[in-house]
Amino acid sequence: MRRLRGGAAAAVVLICAVTATGCKQTTGSGAGSSGAGATAGGSAATGGAALAAAESLTVKGRAPKTGYARDRFGTAWADTDSNSCDTRDDILKRDLAEVKFTGGTCKVSYGVLESDPYSGKHVTYRRGSSKVDIDHVVALSDAWQKGAKYWDAGKRIALANDPLNLLAVDASTNRSKGDGDTATWLPPNKAYRCTYVAAQVAVKKKYELWVSAAEKSAMETVLKTCPAQKLPTGGNPTKAPGRFHAG
Numbered sequence: 001m002r003r004l005r006g007g008a009a010a011a012v013v014l015i016c017a018v019t020a021t022g023c024k025q026t027t028g029s030g031a032g033s034s035g036a037g038a039t040a041g042g043s044a045a046t047g048g049a050a051l052a053a054a055e056s057l058t059v060k061g062r063a064p065k066t067g068y069a070r071d072r073f074g075t076a077w078a079d080t081d082s083n084s085c086d087t088r089d090d091i092l093k094r095d096l097a098e099v100k101f102t103g104g105t106c107k108v109s110y111g112v113l114e115s116d117p118y119s120g121k122h123v124t125y126r127r128g129s130s131k132v133d134i135d136h137v138v139a140l141s142d143a144w145q146k147g148a149k150y151w152d153a154g155k156r157i158a159l160a161n162d163p164l165n166l167l168a169v170d171a172s173t174n175r176s177k178g179d180g181d182t183a184t185w186l187p188p189n190k191a192y193r194c195t196y197v198a199a200q201v202a203v204k205k206k207y208e209l210w211v212s213a214a215e216k217s218a219m220e221t222v223l224k225t226c227p228a229q230k231l232p233t234g235g236n237p238t239k240a241p242g243r244f245h246a247g
Contacts, residue, residue: 049231050198051223057201058210062145071247073140073148074157080240087161091134095168096125116170117195118187123170133171136160137196138203141179147209153246154239155207164235165203182222183214194226202232 070076077088085093085106093099096111113123113132125132140148140160148156159165177185182200186193197219204211211219223229 048228050194050201050229051220051227053205053231054197054201054216054219054223057204057216057219058208059213059216060146060210062212063147063149065141065145067149068141068144069247070140072144072153072156073160074153074240074244074246076160077134078157078161078240078244080157080161080244081236082241087163087166088134091163091166091168092125092132094163096132102127113168113170116173116189117167117192118169118189119173120189120191121170121173125168130171132168133174135167135169135174135177137165137167137199138209139177139179139181142181143207143209146204146211147207154242154244157240157244157246158236158238159203159207161240162203162206162235162238164199164206164232167199181212181215181218183212183218186218186222193222194229197222198229199232205231206235207238 077086079086081087081090083090089106089108092108092111095113096108097114098110098112099108100110101107102109107127108125109127111125111132113121113125115121116123118135123131136143138159143159148159173188182197187196201219201223203209
C-alpha cells in the first residue's frame, strides 16, 4: 500500500469548507478529499460526483440491529490484501507521519497525525496507546442495519477491511461518533465535513448500502455547500478471499 501522511490519502488537496458561502479552495489533506489524489485508499473522480452519488442512493428505513456483532464482519484487521501486514497497520502507515516500526516494517510503533481530520488536533500515536483509532467511516453497525445483515461473510469482511472505509483519527473525538450516520454525527472540524460525507457516500455506493431519509437529506445539505466535491474511489474488492471467515 502506498504510504500517505497526515490522516490523508493525498498530500495536498482541495477541501471544501462548510461555510455560508459554500465551497472554497484551501490546502489540506484527508480521506475523501476533493483533490487529485487517493482518498481513504482510493482515487478522486470527477467534480460534483459526490453530490450526484448521494442523490442516487436508495432510501429505506433501518433494519433491526438484532444479530449484529463485530465478528459478523470477520476477525478484526484481517490481512485481506495479502501483503503480510494487518489492515490496522496498513492504515497507520498510510495516514501517519514520522512512522517508526517494531520487528520489521509492518507493526507501527510510533507516528504522528499532523492534523487529525476529525478534530484538527496534532495527535501522537504510540503502540499500546489509545490516542489514535482506525475509524470505519461507515460504521459496521450502521452498515448492518442498512443492508449488510443480508450479505454473505465475504462481502462483510471486505467492508470491514477496505481502505476506502478506514481512516486514522483522534480516538477521543472518534468515540463520540459511535455508530452514527451523517444525520446524527459530523466531525467537529467543519473544514473536513465535505470530505467526510463524500467518503461515506462513496462507501455506501460501492457496497450498495441504503440510507435513511434523514441521512440522505443530511448528506445533500453538506455536499450542497461544496458542489464540486469529488467522489473517492478505489480500495479493495467487495469480496474478501475465501480463506477468511466471519462469525
